[in-house]
Amino acid sequence: MITKFSILQKLSLVIALLFTLVAPVMGYLAIGLPPVIIVGGSALIGLVCWYITYLKKPVDPKIILPLFLLTVAGLQIHIIEEYLTGFAPAMSRLFGIPWSEKSFLMVFALVGPTIYTLTALGLYYKVPIAGFVAWFIFIGPGVAEFTHFIFPLIKPQLDATTLDPLTASIHGKLIVNMRNYYLGATGNYYFPGMWTAILPMIPGIYAIYRLFKLNRLEKAQA
Numbered sequence: 001m002i003t004k005f006s007i008l009q010k011l012s013l014v015i016a017l018l019f020t021l022v023a024p025v026m027g028y029l030a031i032g033l034p035p036v037i038i039v040g041g042s043a044l045i046g047l048v049c050w051y052i053t054y055l056k057k058p059v060d061p062k063i064i065l066p067l068f069l070l071t072v073a074g075l076q077i078h079i080i081e082e083y084l085t086g087f088a089p090a091m092s093r094l095f096g097i098p099w100s101e102k103s104f105l106m107v108f109a110l111v112g113p114t115i116y117t118l119t120a121l122g123l124y125y126k127v128p129i130a131g132f133v134a135w136f137i138f139i140g141p142g143v144a145e146f147t148h149f150i151f152p153l154i155k156p157q158l159d160a161t162t163l164d165p166l167t168a169s170i171h172g173k174l175i176v177n178m179r180n181y182y183l184g185a186t187g188n189y190y191f192p193g194m195w196t197a198i199l200p201m202i203p204g205i206y207a208i209y210r211l212f213k214l215n216r217l218e219k220a221q222a
Helices: 007-030 033-055 061-085 087-095 101-124 128-149 198-221
Strands: 166-170 173-178
Touching: 007 033, 007 128, 033 087, 033 128, 033 198, 061 087, 061 101, 061 128, 061 198, 087 101, 087 173, 101 128, 128 198
Parallel strands: none
Antiparallel strands: 166 173
């Protein structure tokens, strides 16, 4: 019961709930539906997993912190490939959404690493909300990166048959260099980030397995 939680645990639960509700809405208003599905879905699943495995009893940093750092390291390498191959503009062409390289870099190359650093510190000191962020990363980059293998099969909403990069205004925002990675047009099975998508998936998926296994063992011993 929530009444048995400490003030810090209650506060962490409120923050996690607000993030799960607000982040997808902000993503939808700024970009479109894909962030709602990916970010919102990852946050909701992460929230449930965090509640079950971490909120009531934070996991030993020796277990969760290395798994988190390995997942984040794999994610950062993955983001390098996405930037070099134009992930954000390619997503804009694929779904007809206004996602520029500037906003991509702001979120994933600047804000993201700051949050990851603070989360690592929080996991070390067993701060409850840090466990939620870790679970969000395990579910998002840890599992949801498999979508990179689906994207080449989806027909782009913007000029699916033209191979040349597009520059166009989407919802009043100019998006440049939108490359076409549609398999049906290029004949190549690739989408930005696909080669390195597995890097955060391996430690992320293992972290999910390890944390649930630990949770089952603790319940069995209780």
